[in-house]
Amino acid sequence: MSVLVLRAPLAGWCLPLEQVPDPVFAQRMAGDGLAVDPTGGVLHAPCDGEIVLMKNAKHAVTLRAAGVDILMHVGIDTVQLGGQGFELLVAAGERVRTGAPLLRFDLDQLARRAKSLVSPIVIASGGGIARRAAAGTVAVGDFFMEIAAVAAPSTSTTTVPDETRVFVVPFDHGLHARPAAQVAAALRPFVAEVTLAARGRSANARSTVALMTLGARCGEEVEASAAGADARQALDALAMLLSPKASAAPPVKETPAIPPRIEAAIASRGLAMGPCVPWTAPEIAVEERGAGVAQETQALETALAAVVAALEALQRDARGEMHALLAAHIELARDPELRERASAHLNRGHGAGHAWRQATRATGDVLLALDDERMRERAADLRDLENQVLRVLAGKPPGTTREFPPGAIIVADDLLPSQMMALERARVGGICTARGGTTSHAAILAAAAGLPALVAAGDAVLGIAEGTPLGLDAEHGWLDVDPSPAERSTLERKIAQRRTEGAADLAAAAQPATTRDGVRVTVNANLGSFAEVASVVAFGAEGCGLLRTEFLFLDRRAPPSEDEQAREYQRIAEGLDGRPLAIRTMDIGGDKPIAYLPLPHEENPALGLRGIRASLAHPQLLRDQLRAILRVHPAGACRILLPMVTDVADVRFVRTMVEAAVRELGLARVPSIGAMIETPASALLAPSLAAECDFLSIGTNDLSQYTLAIDRGHPQLAPRLDALHPAVLRLIAMVADAAHARGISASVCGALASDVDALPMLIGLGIHEVSATGAAIPRLKRMARTLDAGECRELARRALEQSTAQAVRELAAVARAHARGHYIAPVPSIQSGG
Ligand code: PEP
Ligand code: MG
Numbered sequence: 001m002s003v004l005v006l007r008a009p010l011a012g013w014c015l016p017l018e019q020v021p022d023p024v025f026a027q028r029m030a031g032d033g034l035a036v037d038p039t040g041g042v043l044h045a046p047c048d049g050e051i052v053l054m055k056n057a058k059h060a061v062t063l064r065a066a067g068v069d070i071l072m073h074v075g076i077d078t079v080q081l082g083g084q085g086f087e088l089l090v091a092a093g094e095r096v097r098t099g100a101p102l103l104r105f106d107l108d109q110l111a112r113r114a115k116s117l118v119s120p121i122v123i124a125s126g127g128g129i130a131r132r133a134a135a136g137t138v139a140v141g142d143f144f145m146e147i148a149a150v151a152a153p154s155t156s157t158t159t160v161p162d163e164t165r166v167f168v169v170p171f172d173h174g175l176h177a178r179p180a181a182q183v184a185a186a187l188r189p190f191v192a193e194v195t196l197a198a199r200g201r202s203a204n205a206r207s208t209v210a211l212m213t214l215g216a217r218c219g220e221e222v223e224a225s226a227a228g229a230d231a232r233q234a235l236d237a238l239a240m241l242l243s244p245k246a247s248a249a250p251p252v253k254e255t256p257a258i259p260p261r262i263e264a265a266i267a268s269r270g271l272a273m274g275p276c277v278p279w280t281a282p283e284i285a286v287e288e289r290g291a292g293v294a295q296e297t298q299a300l301e302t303a304l305a306a307v308v309a310a311l312e313a314l315q316r317d318a319r320g321e322m323h324a325l326l327a328a329h330i331e332l333a334r335d336p337e338l339r340e341r342a343s344a345h346l347n348r349g350h351g352a353g354h355a356w357r358q359a360t361r362a363t364g365d366v367l368l369a370l371d372d373e374r375m376r377e378r379a380a381d382l383r384d385l386e387n388q389v390l391r392v393l394a395g396k397p398p399g400t401t402r403e404f405p406p407g408a409i410i411v412a413d414d415l416l417p418s419q420m421m422a423l424e425r426a427r428v429g430g431i432c433t434a435r436g437g438t439t440s441h442a443a444i445l446a447a448a449a450g451l452p453a454l455v456a457a458g459d460a461v462l463g464i465a466e467g468t469p470l471g472l473d474a475e476h477g478w479l480d481v482d483p484s485p486a487e488r489s490t491l492e493r494k495i496a497q498r499r500t501e502g503a504a505d506l507a508a509a510a511q512p513a514t515t516r517d518g519v520r521v522t523v524n525a526n527l528g529s530f531a532e533v534a535s536v537v538a539f540g541a542e543g544c545g546l547l548r549t550e551f552l553f554l555d556r557r558a559p560p561s562e563d564e565q566a567r568e569y570q571r572i573a574e575g576l577d578g579r580p581l582a583i584r585t586m587d588i589g590g591d592k593p594i595a596y597l598p599l600p601h602e603e604n605p606a607l608g609l610r611g612i613r614a615s616l617a618h619p620q621l622l623r624d625q626l627r628a629i630l631r632v633h634p635a636g637a638c639r640i641l642l643p644m645v646t647d648v649a650d651v652r653f654v655r656t657m658v659e660a661a662v663r664e665l666g667l668a669r670v671p672s673i674g675a676m677i678e679t680p681a682s683a684l685l686a687p688s689l690a691a692e693c694d695f696l697s698i699g700t701n702d703l704s705q706y707t708l709a710i711d712r713g714h715p716q717l718a719p720r721l722d723a724l725h726p727a728v729l730r731l732i733a734m735v736a737d738a739a740h741a742r743g744i745s746a747s748v749c750g751a752l753a754s755d756v757d758a759l760p761m762l763i764g765l766g767i768h769e770v771s772a773t774g775a776a777i778p779r780l781k782r783m784a785r786t787l788d789a790g791e792c793r794e795l796a797r798r799a800l801e802q803s804t805a806q807a808v809r810e811l812a813a814v815a816r817a818h819a820r821g822h823y824i825a826p827v828p829s830i831q832s833g834g
Contacts, residue, residue: 002066002148003130003146003147003148004047004065004066004068004127004146004147005047005143005145005146005147006046006047006070006121006144006145006146006147007044007046007047007098007099007140007141007142007143007144008036008046008133008138008139008140008141008142008143008144009036009043009044009045009046009072009102009121009140009144010036010038010040010042010043010044010119010121010138010140011036011038011039011040011138011139011140012036012037012038012039012040012137012138013036013037013039013135013136013137013138014034014035014036014133014134014135014136014137014138014144015034015035015036015037015118015135016034016035016135017032017033017034017035017120017122019035019118020035020076020116020118020120021076021115021116021118022076022077022115022116022120022178024177024178024181024182024185025073025076025120025122025178025181027185028122029181029182029184029185030071030073030120030122030124030177030178030180030181030184030208031071031122031123031124031125031181031208032122032123032128032129033070033071033120033121033122033123033129033132033145034120034121034132034133034144034145035118035119035120035121036118036119036121036138037117037118037119038074038107038117038119039107040107040140041104041105041106041107042101042102042103042104042105042140043061043072043074043101043102043103043104043105043119044099044100044101044102044140044141045063045096045097045098045099045100045102046063046070046072046098046121046144046145047063047065047070047098048065048095048096048097048098049063049064049065049066049070049095049096050063050064050065050093050094050095050096051063051064051090051091051092051093051094051095051096051102052064052069052092052209052213053088053090053091053092053213053362053365053366054176054177054212054213054215057079057083057176057212058083058086058087058088058103059073059074059075059078059079059081059083059086059105060072060073060074060078060176060177060212061088061090061102061103062124062209062212063096063102064209066126066127067126067127068123068125068126068127068147069123069124069125069126069207069208069209070121070122070123070124071120071121071122071123071124071177071208071209072102072103072119072120072121073119073120073121073122073177074086074103074105074110074119075105075110075114075115075116075117075118075119076114076115076116076117076118077114077115077116078110078114079173079176079177079178080173081110081113081114084109084113084603085105085106085109085110085113086103086104086105086106087103087104087105088102088103088366089101089102089103089104090102090103091337091362091363091366092362092363092365092366093341093344093359093362093363098141099140099141121144123145123147124181124207124208124209125206125207125208125209127147127148128147128148129145129146129147129148130146130147130148131145131146132144132145132146133145161195161225161226161227161231162192162226162227162228162231162232163225163226163227163231163232163235164223164224164225164226165223165224165235165238165239166221166222166223166224167221167222167223167224167238167239167242167243168219168220168221168222168242168243169198169216169217169218169219169220169221169222169242169243170218170241170242170243171218173218174215174216174217174218174220175198175211175212175214175215175216175217175222176212177208177212179241180208180209180211180212181208182241183196183205183208183211183238183241183242184205184206184207184208184211186237186238186240186241187205187206187234187237187238188206189237190228190230190233190234190237191228191229191230192226192227192228192229192230192231192233192234193226193227193228194206194224194225194226194231194234194235194238195224195225196211196214196216196222196223196224197214197222197223197224197225198214198215198216198220198221198222198223199214199215199216199220201213201214201361202214205224205238213365215365222242224238224242257460257463258460258461258463258464258481259460259481260480260481260482260483261478261479261480261481262432262457262458262460262461262478262479262481263457263477263478263719264432264454264455264456264457264458264461264477264478264479264719265437265438265454265455265456265477265718265719265721266438266453266454266474266475266477267431267436267437267438267443267446267447267453267454267455267474268431268443268446268447268449268450268451268452268453268474269447269452269474269475269754269755269756269776270430270450270451270452270453270474270475270498271430271452271472271473271474271475271491271494271495271498272407272409272429272430272452272471272472272474272495273407273429273469273470273471273472273488273491273492273495274405274406274407274408274409274428274429274430274469274470274472275405275407275408275409275466275467275468275469275470276408276409276411276464276465276466276467276468276469276470277404277405277408277409277410277411277428277466278411278412278462278464278466279410279411279412279413279415284353284387284390284391284394286351286353286354286357286390286393287351287353287354288350288351288354289349289350289351290346290349290350290351290352290354290355291351293346293347293349296346296350296351296352296355297343297346297352299352299393300342300346300352300355300356300389300393302392303352303356303389303392303393304333304339304389306392306398307333307385307388307389307392307398308330308333308334310388310397310398311326311329311330311333311398312330314326315327315330323529323531325381328378328381329381329384329385332378332381332382332385333385333389337363338359338360338363339359341358341359341362341363342355342356342358342359343355344359345358345359352393353389353390353393353394356386356389356390356393357386357390360382360383360385360386361382361386363382364379364382364383364386365379367379367382404427404428406427406429407428407429408428408429409428409429409430409431409432409470409472409479410428410430410431410432411432411433411434411461411462411464411470412431412432412433412434413433413434413435413462414433414434414435414436414715415431415433415436428451429452429472430451430452430453430454430472430474431446431451431452431453431454432453432454432455432457432461432470432472432479433453433454433455433456433457433461434456434457434458434459434460434461434462434715435455435456435715436455436456436715436718437455437456437711437712437713437714437715437718437721438455438456438712438718438721438751443455444773447751447754447773447775447776448532448773448774448775449775450775452472452474453474454472454474454477454478454479455715455718456715456716456718456719457479461479464481468481468482469482469483469488470482470483471483471487471488471491473491477719501779501782502778502779504782505778505779505781505782506539506778508778508781508782509538509539509540509777509778509781510540511540511781512542512781513780513781513782513784513785514784514785515763515784515785515787515788515789515792516785516786516787516788517788517789517790519763519768519789520768521759521763521768521769521770521781521784522542522543522747522768522769522770523540523541523542523769523770523771523772523777523780523781523784524541524542524543524544524545524546524580524582524747524749524769524770524771524772525539525541525543525544525545525771525772525773525774525777526544526545526546526547526548526749526753526771526772526773526774527544527546527547527548527572528547528548528550528551529551530568530571530572530575532774533572533575533576534575535774536774536777537575537576537577537579539774539775539777539778540777540778540781541576541579541774541777542579542580543576543579543580543581543582544572544576544579544580544581544582544771545582545697545747545749545769545770545771546582546584546641546697546749546771547569547572547581547582547583547584548584548587549565549583549584549585549586549587549625550586550587550588552564552565552568552586553586553588553594554588554594556594556596557596558596559594559596559597559621559624561624562624562625562627562628562631563628565624565625565628565629566627566628566631566632569581569583569628569629569631569632569638570631570632570633573632573637573638580639581632581637581638581639582638582639582640582641582674582695582697582771583629583638583639583640583641584641584642584643584676585612585615585622585625585626585640585641585642585643585654586614586615586621586622586625586643587610587611587643587644588610588611588614589605589608589609589610589611589613589614589617597614597618597621606705606706606711610644611642611643611644611645611676611678612642612643612644612645612650612654613644613650615654616650616653616654619657622654622657623657623661626640626654626657626658626661627661627664627665629671630658630661630662630665630667630671631665635667635668635669636669636671638671639671639672639673639674639694639695640654640658640671640672640673640674641674641675641676641697642654642673642674642675642676643676643678643699644676644678644679644702645675645676645677645678645679645682645689646679646681646682646685647681647682647685647688647689648685648688648689648691648692650675651673651675651689651692651693652692654673655670655673655692658670658671658673672694672695673693673694674693674694674695674696674697675689675692675693675696675697676696676697676698676699676702676749677689677696677697677698677699677703677731677735677746678698678699678701678702678703678706679702679703679706680703680706680707680731683698683703683731683732683734683735684731684734686734686735686737686738686739687738687741687742689738690738690739690741690742690744691742693744694744695739695744695745695746695747696735696738696739696744696745696746696747697746697747697748697749697771698732698735698746698747698748698749698750698767699749699750700723700728700732700748700749700750700751700752700753701723701750701751702750703723703728703731703732703750704721704722704723704725704728704750704752705721707725707727707728707731708720708721708725708727708728720805722805722808722809723750723751723752723755723758724752724755724757724758724761724799724805724808724809724812725804725805725808726799726800726801726802726803726804726805726807726808729761729765729796729799729800729808730800732748732762732765732767733765733766733796733800736765736766736767737766739766740766745768745769746766746767746769747767747769747770747771748762748767748769748770748771749770749771751773753770753771753772753780754772754773754776754780756776756779756780756783756816757809757812757813757815757816758812759780759783759784759787760783760787760791760792760795760796760812760815760819761792761795761796761799761808761811761812761815762796763784763787763789763792763796764789764791764792764793764794764795764796764797764799765796783819786819787819791815792815795811795815798811799811799812
């Protein structure tokens, strides 16, 4: 029997477990140990070991060392904080050394919000305590406990169960530390081997830590299997804690009745008709035990190589966001840490599929626990990659997990970018999601791919049976379920008409757009990376009105160097072949945190250190970016656009930096500097900003979010987040007027710029330049050519008088109807007086 010495993981006051204000810990249900009332905000490793993390929780860390699980639970009842105030510094499966920082927590926040700060540190399994520190002050690294280690109980069993029952988790916060300890304690009087299975994984029910890592949430089913003489009694004991299925379970979310027409928000305009295909990725079964380490290792290597080859082949034909996502998947498939985690499982005798699944899921769990939208997307990418490799191991092609019938309309709860990628490959007709927002990543991808998409349709869509004919109208914003023959033929006629128009629009896309009465309308493209440049040029973009440079800054460990940025901007400028290019400085921070910037955790990131504020807090990063932009040749090829400006001080400060960089680089001229108008403050101050800037660009995504006080990713409120809301239009009008008074341009670059219905209003408000998603450009140009700017002004005047977005939309629909066929007949309701 070996001895394991634990060093104090927290600074503070050490106390016996009996003094912990929680009966589960005080009665040692989670294990024997000590507690610390902390005075410092960092939890450290008490010894060398491997990290085990709970799903969706950041308030506790388990360290596995020499067959012993040491559970360190910061505070009491802290699960209900949902991770707020905690920052995990390690990943599941990571090996750490004694003293390594594991978890940072905000002592003040915990003191205010948690039941108690007292933090139990218990031996959840695998050893008995031989010696422990006395009550009193401890510093990190002081002697804490000595454990006589014994072998850890097996976390899986191959025994055939004698009895199986399905329960429902009744605990508010799922199977977290306290209930898991209660389950383990309830089984102590019995000898039966008991496992609980949930979410495709199983765990030894006697191990608190293993149960926690299942991540079973309140209301979810868990299957309990018991084998041994008292199997039935053991399950009876569990029944005292867990709810039997379909009895005391919390109410299951009901799928509402399906109406014949379901209203939804438009994420990507277009029409589609096709069979319903509910999006579900079936779980692929894997064998836990392998046929030998060498054989399984070889199988995994071969499968990974096949997947990488398939991804690379796809990447060769992909463009834009798809290209970038495929690159991310290839990187993940080659990731050394993932492979290391998988080989740890292979070396334990596990099968290739099991090892790969464990590795991807452990990493995915850590990403999910980070409570960050982009990281959740990466977790979904991992899930995709898991499936691709498992498919190859099962002798199938790696590609999509589903075969889609032609024209399929994919119906999903929500779609992640990686899932979008699979959809395009299958050439689906359209997408409708129950949740999601109109400016979400997936929505931007759908628009870039020209795929009609509706979001925020509500749970009713999830009840539509596979194969049901659907009519998706992402022009009006509804989904017709099993439309009548008459409705079908109307929609089919419209689809055919759009197809013909689309071909004609594309043929004329390279021509400039001028209204019938001679007003020139410039249609630029928004870009997110070099990969999109060729396609937007083919769509007729006259330049780039917004290059989102975040692609260079996110998902990496160190910021891009000035040289790397200069190279990237240069090739984009060259791809645009002399067309103007507005480069937006990094819009990071807030909900786009980056690992190498120590930005604080924020309660409300949309109102925090984001955009230009984050840049000004890290002037060296901004300086490097500005220099990289200035180095693009020919000199002056790029304009500089500043995100999230709220007043002139931001612009003045950056201008001083640009001027300094111009001097350093020996350039002759300061390039054009513009501000994005994305907040009511900047719109209201547009006259002052116009005096300081060379151009203004209105970001209607954020401007609507801040004006209407609706989170741009909010699923339920998505239909109300309409940039044609008269309050937003009034702000746009103020900006356009201020820009005209100063003789500078004001363009629109938010999603509203890609909305053909909005174009007449924008032209009427005096916006003669837009920057849109590439696929929308041909249609926008055609629309502009059919318009009369005088009529548009009258239309805009009437729109500004409206009091709801709905009323503005109705006016826009009238204008659209009259613009059809390259002709606007005089519209009595919107006709100008002269
Ligand atoms: C906007 O807010 O409208 C905008 C164009 O910026 P982003 O969507 O990148 O926040
Ligand atoms: Mg914005």
